[in-house]
Amino acid sequence: MCYTLDAKADHRPIILCEYSHAMGNSNGGLSDYWELFREENSVQGGFIWDWVDQALLKTDNGYSFWAYGGDFGDEPNDKQFCINGLVFPDRSPHPALSEVKFLQQPVSISESQNMVYIKNRYDFTTLDHLNFEWCILLDSGTELLHGQFDVRELQAGSTKSYKWSDLFPEIYVLLDSTKTKKLKFSRWFLNVYGVLSKKTSWADQGFIITKSQILLPVQSFSIPKRIHSKSTLKITKSLGALSVCSCDSSYSFNLVSGTLDNFIFQGEKHITRGPELCVWRAPTDNDKGGGFVSFAHRWQGFNLHNLQNLDVDVRCVHDIDRDFELNIVQTLGSPPNRAVFKVFIRYIVNQAGHLTVDCVIEPVRKVPPLPRVGFLLECCPVLEVVNWLGRGPHENYPDRMSSAFFGHFSSTVDEMHVPYIVPSENGARQQVSWVSLGSKTSGAATLFCSKGSLFSFSASHYSDAELSRSNHQHQLVRNESVYLHLDAMHMGLGGDCSWFPCVHPKHLIPAMDRFGFNFKLAGVKRDEDAHTVFERLSDCNT
Numbered sequence: 001m002c003y004t005l006d007a008k009a010d011h012r013p014i015i016l017c018e019y020s021h022a023m024g025n026s027n028g029g030l031s032d033y034w035e036l037f038r039e040e041n042s043v044q045g046g047f048i049w050d051w052v053d054q055a056l057l058k059t060d061n062g063y064s065f066w067a068y069g070g071d072f073g074d075e076p077n078d079k080q081f082c083i084n085g086l087v088f089p090d091r092s093p094h095p096a097l098s099e100v101k102f103l104q105q106p107v108s109i110s111e112s113q114n115m116v117y118i119k120n121r122y123d124f125t126t127l128d129h130l131n132f133e134w135c136i137l138l139d140s141g142t143e144l145l146h147g148q149f150d151v152r153e154l155q156a157g158s159t160k161s162y163k164w165s166d167l168f169p170e171i172y173v174l175l176d177s178t179k180t181k182k183l184k185f186s187r188w189f190l191n192v193y194g195v196l197s198k199k200t201s202w203a204d205q206g207f208i209i210t211k212s213q214i215l216l217p218v219q220s221f222s223i224p225k226r227i228h229s230k231s232t233l234k235i236t237k238s239l240g241a242l243s244v245c246s247c248d249s250s251y252s253f254n255l256v257s258g259t260l261d262n263f264i265f266q267g268e269k270h271i272t273r274g275p276e277l278c279v280w281r282a283p284t285d286n287d288k289g290g291g292f293v294s295f296a297h298r299w300q301g302f303n304l305h306n307l308q309n310l311d312v313d314v315r316c317v318h319d320i321d322r323d324f325e326l327n328i329v330q331t332l333g334s335p336p337n338r339a340v341f342k343v344f345i346r347y348i349v350n351q352a353g354h355l356t357v358d359c360v361i362e363p364v365r366k367v368p369p370l371p372r373v374g375f376l377l378e379c380c381p382v383l384e385v386v387n388w389l390g391r392g393p394h395e396n397y398p399d400r401m402s403s404a405f406f407g408h409f410s411s412t413v414d415e416m417h418v419p420y421i422v423p424s425e426n427g428a429r430q431q432v433s434w435v436s437l438g439s440k441t442s443g444a445a446t447l448f449c450s451k452g453s454l455f456s457f458s459a460s461h462y463s464d465a466e467l468s469r470s471n472h473q474h475q476l477v478r479n480e481s482v483y484l485h486l487d488a489m490h491m492g493l494g495g496d497c498s499w500f501p502c503v504h505p506k507h508l509i510p511a512m513d514r515f516g517f518n519f520k521l522a523g524v525k526r527d528e529d530a531h532t533v534f535e536r537l538s539d540c541n542t
Contacts, residue, residue, distance in 0.1 A: 026495045106209065116166075174216075189406060190213070195207060249523050261273070263521065277376075286495065286501075299371065311330070342364055387530055389534070395418055401430050421472070459484050488516070
């Protein structure tokens with residue numbers, strides 16, 4: 001619908017009665033509509049269907065849960081089709097509400113050629129009820145400087161341009177500050193927040209009304225190469241298994257399946273299984289829409305939820321003066337011989353104890369649009385603390401991430417879970433530079449980062465199969481282990497409707513001859529900073 005509207009030359013006013021359907025994990029593509037709504041054309045806006053999940057609280061066998069069609073013995077019924085709100089029945093927000101708020105915010109701030117443009121989108125109000133605060137954020141998560149500026153005089157419906165120096169310190173001043181403080185970074189951002197100057201009947205003083213993030217010009221400066229601790233690799237081979245130890249890290253590989261059986265750091269086990277190719281997600285309501293043409297039905301037709309090893313070839317290489325290398329070729333598909341993917345994996349353990357995983361995935365038959373291309377690891381229960389550098393803090397997806405700013409965020413695995421009334425794929429974070437899972441026992445952590453590219457991740461105590469199996473949150477069986485997804489690509493959510501495949505083309509994962517993904521893994525000591533270890537890994541050639 002968004003593309004059709006954009007193409008039509010019609011001067012009559014257009015208001016869409018339902019342009020986004022908020023059923024479960026949905027509302028992808030909102031930014032495409034709002035880009036169109038903001039243009040000077042006849043499309044004035046529209047309505048999201050709808051505000052609240054329409055469910056009733058019910059108790060069954062001691063469990064309270066949100067009940068929907070069919071839970072009361074009612075026949076016929078529409079199942080969860082009225083569970084389609086931006087907020088839960090108790091009015092707590094879905095993550096999508098953050099996206100709606102951001103796209104509908106009444107003030108926009110942009111920058112071009114050392115000029116700052118501020119637009120007041122209010123129809124009748126100046127900005128005298130807002131205080132504007134700013135901060136300079138480095139990609140290390142460090143706040144460099146912060147301050148305030150005053151644009152209260154900006155009239156309703158007007159746009160005003162300001163010299164950068166009228167509102168913020170000059171770039172060279174900011175750069176000098178990073179040098180004085182000996183701060184290293186690759187990217188830096190200006191964050192601006194417009195907050196209520198006084199308490200109102202509906203929100204407290206300091207409540208954020210508008211926010212903007214601007215990527216500042218990249219500054220090139222040399223970072224001295226770090227000296228890496230090294231140790232002689234110790235390799236032990238037994239029946240069907242091989243272990244490689246260096247420094248504080250120990251990796252055990254399964255020579256039958258070609259997977260990592262465990263990773264132990266400073267005597268504490270962190271990883272128990274993986275990485276294994278994952279090209280499936282627990283279907284959302286939108287994924288299920290469309291019957292035989294739905295994404296979920298087509299994924300099931302290729303058994304993407306249960307790919308099995310049909311053939312494995314394992315070869316080892318050990319350079320005594322340098323690294324250990326393990327090369328794996330897997331054929332994945334459905335028994336007995338319906339191959340779907342050929343997977344080439346190269347594990348490299350260097351003398352510093354870091355693991356590099358290089359992967360190439362080749363479909364051997366034409367597959368439908370994939371929900372994700374990535375790898376799944378199963379981690380130990382102690383790894384409950386999540387830190388990441390990427391978009392956040394709330395859940396976000398490729399077609400619903402405008403409101404998720406870049407930054408350094410912390411959470412727990414339990415807090416990452418979004419309790420959609422009908423369980424499904426949830427909790428992802430996009431454009432991530434690194435993620436670490438920290439031990440609640442020892443304080444050590446395992447860091448995951450990609451070689452030169454951003455990726456998506458999610459961490460959960462619920463497997464994809466468990467999320468797909470359950471119809472209600474109280475039916476989910478929580479696993480003590482942590483399921484970590486690292487995705488090179490993740491499909492959008494869609495949201496134009498929930499009864500037909502509706503992910504916009506630019507957010508689909510197209511059919512390709514091959515997909516590539518590589519990432520690194522390293523232990524982080526209790527007294528180390530994850531970003532420092534990330535920079536150290538970035539210095540390595542392997």
